[in-house]
């Protein structure tokens with residue numbers, strides 16, 4: 001196995017996902033299969049290859065510092081599950 | 095303090111400074127402070143699917159300028175990374191930051207505490223985006239049932255400046271913060287409005303028994319936004335850690351928060367605090383490759399920095415104290431320098447700027463930028479005193495008028511008829527009246543009491559509403575008193 005149940009539970013906690021015991025088992029198997037598949041990359045010899053930070057041969061894509069119109073408050077909140085008084089309302093966080 | 099003898103404190107500071115751009119770091123939303131909630135938000139900074147961030151060129155320039163002023167090495171190759179964490183102040187669920195290849199590294203700045211100069215290392219400075227603001231519904235953060243999120247600040251460009259753990263006293267920490275903020279202000283990298291949260295400090299501090307080499311366990315207190323909070327926070331945290339160690343306990347490595355009202359630091363231990371950010375290269379942004387010539391061009395454009403001004407002002411004949419005051423406020427120092435172009439006596443100018451002008455500004459809680467007076471107008475007023483047109487006393491009221499009206503001193507003097515009376519015949523009339531009204535003082539002076547003369551001068555000044563030339567009055571009075 002390339003991934004443990006504990007690791008899946010840890011990642012789920014970090015992502016604020018509540019998983020049942022059965023789901024943890026299921027995702028452990030599925031993630032393991034994905035990692036197994038990607039492990040084929042480990043066979044490549046990469047010692048003499050420069051590390052790449054990006055897949056495209058691009059650099060220095062920048063914009064000028066100019067203000068453009070933002071969305072209206074209505075538009076910003078349109079997809080909010082809960083909102084009040086122009087704010088997104090979220091559960092207590094501490 | 096006992097603590098300082100038994101334990102040595104070791105402190106490093108992380109400073110988050112908002113860069114002075116018009117628009118956010120990866121989108122065109124305005125960075126203006128204080129607008130209505132959720133009105134400076136767009137799909138990019140809200141992290142909606144399918145959007146592409148594009149780096150703001152000005153952010154790079156300001157970051158490089160700050161890095162150079164902090165004597166950093168500027169990376170010719172740097173990149174952005176995603177710092178992943180789930181918290182409602184972050185709509186994207188990751189913060190775009192720089193992890194292993196920051197734009198600035200290995201710098202330093204010199205701090206002064208008393209006569210001592212000490213070099214503090216700057217480990218790195220990197221670009222990142224600010225998070226949003228959470229407002230809590232209850233009385234306090236712990237009693238609130240809900241939080242309200244405002245994403246106007248999400249995506250405002252920040253430079254995070256990380257110091258080495260080089261500071262060994264609270265005074266050194268404050269000196270570092272003052273020096274750092276001064277440099278950021280002088281280079282105009284940030285507006286440095288601490289009260290608006292545009293500069294925030296995270297304080298890492300630990301104690302170790304005096305003489306011990308190995309570092310103790312540190313705590314990190316986050317999000318302080320004034321020098322006085324940092325000082326009080328450190329005073330509290332050092333005592334707290336010393337108590338733990340005295341009782342044979344162990345300091346827990348943790349993040350703490352500063353409660354300004356109660357003056358204590360509180361633990362923020364919770365699941366959310368798991369420092370597992372799983373950084374990976376930001377796939378939506380391409381690397382940043384800087385040209386050496388361009389970096390040198392930015393360096394050449396750096397303005398005079400605080401240390402250089404401090405030295406220059408002393409070379410003009412100002413005391414270390416005066417030079418320090420005029421350096422610590424850039425606005426006041428700029429005012430002094432601009433006035434100095436029109437007026438040669440630096441010491442006299444400094445006295446007026448730091449004395450009467452500052453007093454008038456403080457009374458109104460103004461910065462010198464809020465006042466209407468222009469530097470060349472102060473210079474002109476000092477010329478009027480030097481030429482004997484107005485007395486120093488009259489000048490004080492002229493200055494007050496200039497501060498609020500922005501009028502030229504000549505105009506104020508003319509409009510209010512404040513020209514100093516140096517005309518001997520006009521003054522003689524007044525002097526005769528005063529001498530007749532004050533026979534006792536006249537008698538006193540003639541019997542050898544010199545101080546009676548001062549009283550009589552005062553009476554003449556009073557009778558002329560301060561407009562008499564004190565030198566002339568003095569001389570005429572003496573003549574009259576000895577003649578008769």
Ligand SMILES: [Zn+2]
Pocket residue numbers: 070118121122123134135136137138139140249
């Ligand atoms: Zn935006």
